[in-house]
Amino acid sequence: xxxxxxxxxxxxxxxxxxxxxxxxxxxxxxxxxxxxxxxxxxxxxxxxxxxxxxxxxxxxxxxxxxxxxx
Amino acid sequence: xxxxxxxxxxxxxxxxxxxxxxxxxxxxxxxxxxxxxxxxxxxxxxxxxxxxxxxxxxxxxxxxxxxxxxxxxxxxxxxxxxxxxxxxxxxxxxxxxxxxxxxxxxxxxxxxxxxxxxxxxxxxxxxxxxxxxxx
Numbered sequence: 001x002x003x004x005x006x007x008x009x010x011x012x013x014x015x016x017x018x019x020x021x022x023x024x025x026x027x028x029x030x031x032x033x034x035x036x037x038x039x040x041x042x043x044x045x046x047x048x049x050x051x052x053x054x055x056x057x058x059x060x061x062x063x064x065x066x067x068x069x070x
Numbered sequence: 071x072x073x074x075x076x077x078x079x080x081x082x083x084x085x086x087x088x089x090x091x092x093x094x095x096x097x098x099x100x101x102x103x104x105x106x107x108x109x110x111x112x113x114x115x116x117x118x119x120x121x122x123x124x125x126x127x128x129x130x131x132x133x134x135x136x137x138x139x140x141x142x143x144x145x146x147x148x149x150x151x152x153x154x155x156x157x158x159x160x161x162x163x164x165x166x167x168x169x170x171x172x173x174x175x176x177x178x179x180x181x182x183x184x185x186x187x188x189x190x191x192x193x194x195x196x197x198x199x200x201x202x203x204x205x
Binding site: 019032033034035036037043046047049050053057058059061062063065066067068069 | 074090091093094098101105112113114116119154158165167168170171174175177178180181184185188189190192193194
């Protein structure tokens with residue numbers, strides 16, 4: 001029994017802490033800064049196309065449901 | 071063994087798509103009640119979107135393709151648009167407007183990936199230093 005105890009104490013088990021960095025951040029109450037890209041012409045055009053298409057299609061509700069958005 | 075970055079990438083994609091799924095679950099009921107003729111819904115397996123988005127973002131983290139995150143999302147939109155069309159054809163509920171989907175979803179996915187997934191990837195360390203380019 002004593003020998004077994006010595007062996008156990010001699011070889012520490014593997015660390016179960018898979019995310020040490022994330023844990024450290026959480027412990028430090030780290031603040032995440034989300035840097036959303038500035039809205040330019042590309043994004044504005046995409047929004048216009050997305051909304052405009054819904055105005056043009058004959059059955060927008062069915063179309064949106066096919067998109068997985070409704 | 072899974073790399074932390076890959077797992078985070080998957081969770082970001084799946085988490086955002088899963089959050090967006092509140093719309094089909096909640097707004098669909100409202101639409102059916104409020105909008106006349108809204109009972110004809112396309113029945114697509116939208117509940118698979120979190121897995122699809124998660125895997126797509128994981129692929130982004132692994133491969134770091136030579137394009138912006140928005141373009142990468144648009145590519146998923148093309149794939150998803152075609153897949154939905156094939157699915158609706160297979161189950162016999164396809165309707166002509168569906169031809170627009172492979173063009174419409176890329177626009178939508180471009181916006182969502184560029185404005186939501188990209189910033190989250192960057193903030194949580196999934197994004198490498200290299201890929202902060204536009205698009």
